[in-house]
Amino acid sequence: MLGRLRRLALLAEGCFTPENAKTAVGVLRYRAAEVAAVIDSTSAGRSAAECVGLAPEVPVVADLAGAAAAGADALLLGIAPQGGDLPAAWRGLVLDALRRGWDVLSGLHAFLADDPELAAAARGSGARLIDVRRPPAERRVGTAEAAETAALVTLTVGTDCNVGKMTAALEIVRALNRRGASAAFVATGQTGIFIADRGVAVDAVPADFVAGAVEALVLEAARAADHVLVEGQGSLFHPGYSGVTLGLMHGAAPAALILCHQASRDRIRLSGSPRPGALIPALARVREAYERAAGWVRPARVVGVAINTLGLSDVAARSACDRAADELRIPAVDPVRFDAAPLAEALERERQSARLLLDPLS
């Protein structure tokens, strides 16, 4: 992972649940073979499967010593605290890992390699501090060049943050590859980068260069694939993150959108605020907003819905998908609980009809 294979200890202290340890859960879902243990002293002794329903063989341990006993040789910070600083309570643990010679992988906004004490500890043991949120050195301004690729560019967009945009993109890539189509995933957030071993955490890029950074990623991915699935971020309806969402959208210049929604959520989640978030509009209104906003730079169509049915019964989950499909008249599935194939098929149809449009005799 990010340079070499490691046996990871995922730090998820005090919050190893599907809702709260987004990064740890993502890594467990897609790179479980590289995870030796999860660190959460409040769940120690259980398994990852008991806590988050994934990776039955991965134990939850109380501390670094427990992770070492389970075979770990690197530490990955598996949760992103509000504000983005390294919590004081974690500093000792990170220092301990570095002194053991463990690489430390972080998606915090505060870069560990810029911390003199941590940098010195890393130098002392030869360990690496890997800050995946550090923006690229290139300062590129977007020009909508990604609209001109031959590949079908698809962006996952959401009713809110943390509803499953990365997971939907990854599952659709898998489903397309299973069908024999060539599909590439473009990571735009810390968890996606841990999974894909590349990408840019656009939320940490200086605002002027978000679109340009995504454009560069999409152009590169499109050279080797027929489908480019771009991980979306935030939501046009989130007062804190909507700018990230639009910059990412106009940089990727997608032709197709997959709308992602968590069935159990009715309000925008304003983390760290005592104020309640606004009600999430009806899916039809959300679709209209995304299609309109995309169209300011390049027309795009919502071709499918990914419903995150976390916490619902199978019956309720199926019914939530059916309601969305009825409302929007396009395929709607939970790509994790059920199957991403209907979304992959919708994108294949979209790509074929776009090709026919470009070259009617082919």
Added chain:
Amino acid sequence: MLGRLRRLALLAEGCFTPENAKTAVGVLRYRAAEVAAVIDSTSAGRSAAECVGLAPEVPVVADLAGAAAAGADALLLGIAPQGGDLPAAWRGLVLDALRRGWDVLSGLHAFLADDPELAAAARGSGARLIDVRRPPAERRVGTAEAAETAALVTLTVGTDCNVGKMTAALEIVRALNRRGASAAFVATGQTGIFIADRGVAVDAVPADFVAGAVEALVLEAARAADHVLVEGQGSLFHPGYSGVTLGLMHGAAPAALILCHQASRDRIRLSGSPRPGALIPALARVREAYERAAGWVRPARVVGVAINTLGLSDVAARSACDRAADELRIPAVDPVRFDAAPLAEALERERQSARLLLDPLS
């Protein structure tokens, strides 16, 4: 300026024109008394008035020695090169200024104070390196709290970059103050910060924190004013900068918008790209896009249009304003060439009607 009064030399080498030296022109327009000279060897010997129609008493000189002879004791980088790095050709000049003990004020994306050679030169002479684009240390995520201020928050929005959003906001603040209303200007870009001596260059803020940074500025300004005029950035229709625009908009959570347009521009300007930008849509469509996008967080209305008539005859300028007013059925003026009063009046009416709505008996 930014800490103490200075006698500024504005660096605008090779590009001291109204179109290209936006920062220099802004400082000359609003803080001419602090400018000793403009440096542009290609226009040396002329006056600022001959080059950009402003500040008759300010000479254009060929170099630092000329600026020193004119009384300068500080250097302000008055143009923003594509990419945001310090051009190699300027390094000697900046070093020379620092060695003279001159403070250097910069709005580059590359921070001068982080450059070891420049930082050493500044330490050696006691000069200050002031990077106005450096983001605030606080990492605040926006929550639409600015929507709850008693002040009327107004954002200037544009059909494209560099059409006059900062100037419109500053002229409206002046016009409101002349009418006896209390109005505050919130600077969100480098030139605005040079003029207002405060603010945040949102285009350099990590994307996650753009809205939060603006929210903090608006809440502070609203404590002491009835009108808060927020300087807009970019355009929803610009593929590189639209994310900055939307993040700024949702952070400021304005109730009123002033739509800014340059009459002579018909395409989005993609600086640094060989590709032509897209056609700018009709003003009515632009208005609809901004009102819709604002409404995803807080409903807002475009209450006036600021037309930048640079390069047009007086007759053509008047006619461009009249056409916009006819098309949108709201006041439309060039606030520089003509008068910002109609826009100030429209905002005063908007504020009065909002107050009546809140408290019908007042």
